[in-house]
Amino acid sequence: MNEQTALQIPLPDHAAASPAPGKMPARRTPPPPEHGTGAQIIDAARPLIDALAGLPLDERVSTLNALRVLLHEQSPFRDEPVDLVLWEKADTVEGNSYNPNAVAPRQMDLLKHSITADGFTQPIVAWRPGDASTADELAAPAEETAAPIEVVDGFHRHLIGKHDSTVAERVHGYLPITIINTDREALEDRQAATIRHNAARGVHTxxxxxxxxxxxxxxxxxxxxxxxxxxxxxxxxxxxxxxxxxxxxFADAEFSEAWEADTDPFTTSTEQS
CATH class of the missing domain: 1.10.10 (Arc Repressor Mutant, subunit A)
Known part of the structure; x- marks a missing residue:
């Protein structure tokens, strides 16, 4: 009896016919567990994960979001927003009207180059109207909710992801979002969070x-x-x-603490003779 049968995880009929996933970029990720229940879970999950490749893009993204939420619910870090990053359609995400942070054109160009060259390395911090606390609610596409997702931090990243054609095409019209304050509905809470994010950034010496x-x-x-x-x-x-x-x-130069003259600088040549 193999691990998959022992754990009774069903395998969809179309999984065997799913195309092989493309070659993934090399990343220095820790290896999965090789023994014990953890290894059994991973082995049993691989066929289901492979089956995702056969889904249409939007369905694949929504399924991945739902899976991330399920994993987040079991995570010892579930109280940290960064533990759950979801991909939401860009047109369902809107900037707020209270962010005082402004970026000069030169810095905006640099941010665009950073995202183009390095990819999205930070999610956009956002707030979803309503108390989305269950896996189904958190993973539901934003177009099914009453109001759009509101940016708390990452307004300029969200603009580039929306309006730069190269970036938007690469991320298939989606944006990486992490949700904060699902239990705090007041506007002042979001305003305070925005200011804290802006102020907490360091400066280059x-x-x-x-x-x-x-x-x-x-x-x-x-x-x-x-x-x-x-x-x-x-x-x-x-x-x-x-x-x-x-x-x-001058790093290796040695200097005396006081300057001493061999002669009195105020004497004349006649006096010296």
């Missing part, structure tokens, strides 16, 4: 940036590379390189 810039210049990165990848203008790169460059130039 001049010393740290200058060290990084100097190292990149040693690797022969030119001004065009800095502007495209870091959003830095040539004069900014030059100033930052000078900060570290001057410090590095």
């Amino acid at each position: 001049i010393e740290g940036l200058s060290e990084m810039v100097l190292q990149l210049m040693r690797e022969r990165k030119n001004f065009a590379w800095f502007e495209k990848n870091l959003g830095m203008q040539p004069d900014e790169v030059t100033r930052l390189a000078q900060v570290s460059g001057l410090a590095a130039a």
